[in-house]
Amino acid sequence: MSAMTPAASPSHQHFVQAVEAYAPRLYRHLLRMLEDPQDAEDALQETFLKAYRNLNTFQGRASMTTWLYRIATNEALMHLRRRRSTPLSLEALSPDDGHPEEILLTQWQVLPEQALLSAETRQVLDEAVAQLSPALRAVFLLRDVEGFSTKETADILGISVDAVKQRLARARLRLREALAHYFDSDDQEEASP
C-alpha cells in the first residue's frame, strides 16, 4: 500500500465510524455490481482508501451516503472496465441497451413471497441483473435495490435525471423480459418449488 497522508484525529475517528456503518451495505452493492466476492472486497477496500485520501474534499456538499456510493460505484465500474476488452462508457448507451426485441405477454404465476425468494429464483434474479450492461446495472441497483431517489442516483453517477429515467426504464424492461421467461405460466410446473 502506498504511503498515506494522515488526517487529523477527529476526521479519522469520524472515518472509522463511517467504515463501520457503511461497509456492509457498500459491500453488498459492490457484490451485486461485480458478482464476485473477491472483486467486491477489493473494490470496497479501494473505496475506503480513496474516501480517506479525499476526506478533505468532502465538505458536506453531498451526504456521506451518496459520496461513498459515488466512490464505490466508480470503483466497481473500473473493475468492470478492466474485465472487458472493449471500452466501457457511462456516457452513452450501447445498442444492447435498447428495448427488448420482443415483449412477452403472459400473466405470471402468483407465488407466495417465500417461494419467489427461493434459491432458484434468486439465481434467476442475479443472472438477469448480470446480463445488464454496466450502465443499466448501476442505475437499476442504485434506484431500485439501494432505494436512492432518481435525483440521488443521478448525482452518484454524474449523469442527468433524464438519463437515469431512460436507463431505469430500459433496465426494468430487460429484467422483466428475463423473468417473464421464468415465470411464464406455460412453465408453471418448472417454476414451482
Added chain:
Amino acid sequence: MSRTLPQGCRRWLDAIALYVDGDLEADLCRALEAHLQACPDCRVLVDTVRQTVYLYRAAAREPIPLPRDLRQRLFARLPQSNEERAANGRADAPSAEAAP
C-alpha cells in the same frame, strides 16, 4: 403459445416502466392511463414490470452474509490514527499537523 406486445404499443414501453412507482410526468401519466383503460396487453405489462421491481426489492431485503473477517481485513489496510501509530511504535510517522 406465448403472445408478444403489439408493435403499436411499443411507444409506451419507457412510460410503463417508470409508471409503476409514479416516476412519470403528469401529462404523460394521464395519457398512459387513458391508453391503459383500453389496452389489456399494456395492463399485463404494467403488472409484470411492477412484479419485477417488487421481486428485486424483496430480494434486497434478504441479508447477504459478509465474508468472514471482512472488517479486520478492511481495517488492516486502512491508515491508522496518530494515537494508534504511536502505540504501535511508529511515532516517527508524519503528524496530523503536517497534513495539508
